[in-house]
Amino acid sequence: MSSRKFVSLLVLSKKIYSKDPRILSRSLNTMTTELHSENSHSCGIRPYSEIPGPKPIPFLGNTWRFIPYIGDFKIEEVDKVSTCLHAVYGDIVKIEGLLGRPDMVFIYDASEIERIFRQEEKMPHRPSMPSLNYYKHVLRKEHFGNNAGVIGVHGESWYNFRSKVQQVMLQPRSARMYIGAIEEASQSFLRRIDRIKDENDETPDDFLNEIHKWSLESIANVALDVRLGCLDDDAPLETQKLIDAVNVFFKNVGVLELKIPFWKIFNTPTWQKFVNALDVIVDITRKYTDAALMREKTSGDSEKELSILEKILAVENDTKTASILALDLFLVGIDTTSNAVASVLYQLALHPEKQAILFDEVARTLPQRNEKLESRHLDNLKYLKACIKETLRMYPVVIGNGRCMTKDTIISGYQIPKGVQVVFQHYVISNQDKYFPRSKEFLPERWLTGNDVLHAFASLPFGYGRRMCLGKRFADLEMAVVISKIIQTYKLEYHYDKLDYHIDPMYTPKGPLKLKFITR
Template sequence: MLCPMMRFLDQNLCLFWAILGGDFQIEHIDKVSKKLYEKYGKIVKMQGLLGRPDMLFLFDPDEIEKVFRQEDTLPFRPSMPSLDYYKHVYRKEFFGDNCGIIAVHGDKWQNFRSKVNQIMLQPRVTRMYVKSIETTSQELVDRIEVIKNEKNQVPDDFLNEIHKWSLESIAKIALDVRLGCLDSDAHPDTQKLINAINTFFMNVPVLELKIPFWKIWNTPTFKEYLNALDTIREITLKHVDIALHNLSQDYSDELSVLQRVLKMENDAKTASNLALDMFLVGIDTTSNAVASMLYQLSLHQEKQAKLYEEIKNLLPYKSTQISHEKLDQMDYLKACVKETMRMYPVVIGNGRCTTRDRVIGGYQIPKGVQVIFQHCVISNLEEYFPRSGEFLPERWLKNSELFRNHHPFASLPFGFGKRMCLGRRFADLEIQTVIAKIVRNFKIEYHHGKLDYHIHPMYTPNGPLRLTFIRRQ
């Protein structure tokens, strides 16, 4: 049985092909998703799409929870066929049967994930990297001082500086190497790698959401995409090889992720491919989250002042070292992160691919349908977050009048379940640490026209981040 909204989409398939293959701009996926919800409701099916499975959009956290709770032992996440092709066909001789965790499914995914879960998801392990991440965060603070002008405003390409900080942090965590990304004389590979990662993410939605001509012939976009992935792989593995060469067997608590995998598994290939995946998806995501949060704090001075007071109480001097104990006490900081990620999640959706026939929302959904959870839409609905259009970190504080028990599946910036973001604990640590360092050192202001958000390639403010950083006494 099909609901009326499903019948309507079938009858108007030409309209949606025009959207997906013609005038539709990738950066406006968020707005298209919202229109789908407003016009058709909480469950929307699109079928008969050339070159891709049928799609089911879910805007109901109750149904999303059921999908997650009932998922199989080996959940199938809608993968990127283009990245699957790169790993399993184009560079099969390199990856073999050990392709990491991204665009990998089944036993191969389970085998790899089981080897690295203990390292990536245990809080006690993550906390060991606070000192390293604080060091790279201080480098960004120092860099801000260097690049801002006489009016204390940073250049239009400030987001690129945050990318450099994120790359430096990942290199330290994954490989225990300092790349010098924020140095004035940074190696050309730094920008080359950042550009390649941006190219990769920019081309993914083009290849995956528009008509997949790349499956028939090598389109210019697909060639650019493959070249970008090769660049990421070659530069990352250059640093991996150096790290492997410099490895000491005198293991201590402050091991890189690479060292931890080698210590547990004695498997250089697993260690290398995990580092590669961390570089691939751990830079743009974290840096755009930080950029979004800095922008929101600049727009909401009263929230920034409250955050500064919390940070100053725990870090009375700018030189006071950050520790995981201090971060644990920064409740308002964590609330600001959650609120930013609720309103503007850097990845606007998640999903699963049905591995068997099942019932969703009262409808029979066959095997092979891609079920899409558009959290960006759900987490901005009044039904689940009253005053949803307001930046209110207090809604996450249990001692606040604004606090309420939110639906746990209405805001899932890192996903959920067995395929939850593997690097979420490191991302949280990086974001909290760098924001604490920046807010402790600067008052952040913004004196230009308000920016909309768009997909470029993450969900991020649409325009240059001309932030003003005023040094605090």
């Protein structure tokens, strides 16, 4: 529709509908939409309906694809599903007709992801988690109130909470203050490895669970200044109970979000497992948090480094904010960091030539095993950081994240309506040769200083922007400390069939992680 035609229709509408402003308003809206649509087509912008993707069926839409036995999408193989969708449909794919939840649009273009992130608003929405949102805001509202943290929370509530805690959480200097606490947990882990490995120096089948214990111990040290004793032979039973609950939470949240949401109608077994797991996490973390708050009131030690809990209290003087932050750290910090460490150790065992380079770097930086780690040491462990980045490029523990559109948006040349969940498929993107040449090879060297060809948005294991992972600085520090101490003490080997990766509930090697730890 030309501008001249639009003006003529506007004048005509005023004459015809001048007695009824509501009719005039509707007429103007219709013409504006028509003009926008025609202009969009003239600019090469295509309608939402034309985005390629698997076709829905009547009533069940695309949700049937996640139903066991009859569906072709397995939650534990979403990595393979995503790779296949990209191969079939290209850099943008629409999954519509998902019962009880908005459409999803998958993006496989790093430049488009960068553009979306650069333009994000003050309060960006991540794809919603209705199950966790219901738990926090309805089922257990008496505990969370209007202060529900950052996980599964959006809008003003999220923004106010994030604003209160991000200065403590995201400053690099702030995280570095906890090197000693994290090193202490890492040394406990090394002693644990020495006790549990067999006569062939191999770890047991459930070694990943031992790494979970290290992660929990580290978080407790940093967040609450408490030693849980997770890695002791007589570890408290509730620490394993907490680890199990976090695993149950993550394993069931995907089922609740992607399959037919019967839980919204009645208490399904999956929903009950989910709620019970969250109750355990809340109860145990509240116990430890309350004890830490009590110690903070009675402690007269002004010399020791404050825990995160104490720092938030000092800044905000709000025990509720401090307690909810501690809960979020336990909820999403145990499995993610421990699975990342497991994956790095496995890749180093598979690539002895890279492990040798790393050992040389660690030996130069820390020639004495009993030497305490300091910031200057970590600054010199550049190849270690490259090994971590390369592992998380190839095998990110969370294979994608995204945004829920808060307004109509143009993405990859298509009109995306408000409310659609746009998912950035980082796993597929970061394993493409167009972004990382020889992408199937483990090449930590690609991350070393001077390499300017890598796309900054092609590998984002911690997300980006206003909703970047709050615990990123601490996760980076925990991984660097524990891996450096392990490589300093042990040579890693793996002598079994190569493991595939799957989602369980993080993206992790599939099968027993029987690593060989040979004392150097």
